[in-house]
Amino acid sequence: MHHVILSIPPFLLPKKSWNILMSDLENHFGDDAYVEEETHNIILKFLEQNSAETSTKEAAFMILDSLKNKDIIAITKSNYWKKTHKNIDNNIFSNSLVKSKANCKACHNDIEKGLIEDENIKNISSFTSYM
Numbered sequence: 001m002h003h004v005i006l007s008i009p010p011f012l013l014p015k016k017s018w019n020i021l022m023s024d025l026e027n028h029f030g031d032d033a034y035v036e037e038e039t040h041n042i043i044l045k046f047l048e049q050n051s052a053e054t055s056t057k058e059a060a061f062m063i064l065d066s067l068k069n070k071d072i073i074a075i076t077k078s079n080y081w082k083k084t085h086k087n088i089d090n091n092i093f094s095n096s097l098v099k100s101k102a103n104c105k106a107c108h109n110d111i112e113k114g115l116i117e118d119e120n121i122k123n124i125s126s127f128t129s130y131m
């Protein structure tokens with residue numbers, strides 16, 4: 001469960017998105033995402049305190065700017081994400097090692113630790129041999 005929610009670092013989504021996401025966990029991720037109220041509140045507080053608004057990272061700033069207060073909970077729907085991934089062939093996202101755009105970790109080794117810099121991104125051309 002934690003894995004699903006925290007598969008992207010909190011600074012990549014605004015407070016509002018984390019709120020919407022956390023208020024509707026079961027619908028988005030199935031029954032597995034149900035958590036006790038106390039745990040839920042701890043997670044939500046953590047996400048809010050570390051959301052994009054609180055970050056000085058460039059990516060956080062860009063996300064906020066690109067979402068413009070829209071109710072987006074999937075970062076892949078943001079213009080910022082689309083722009084930063086526009087050079088990646090769609091076949092790469094659907095190949096067996098990646099499977100989905102939401103599988104950030106397939107390419108960003110340490111994304112859950114907040115490391116999104118180039119040196120933490122795998123060489124995606126290595127995926128092409130698995131198409």
Ligand code: HEC
Nearest residue numbers: 008059075076084092098101102103104106107116121124
């Ligand atoms: C198929 C591989 C792949 C997947 C899957 C992927 N990314 Fe990326 N991502 C990249 C590559 C490659 C770049 C660098 C693009 C460039 O510099 O031209 C990048 C760039 C980024 C950047 C910009 C970093 C910067 O400072 O410029 C962010 C933020 C990011 N990805 C977040 C995510 C998140 C969050 C997810 C999952 C929802 C995700 N990515 C899924 C390959 C991927």
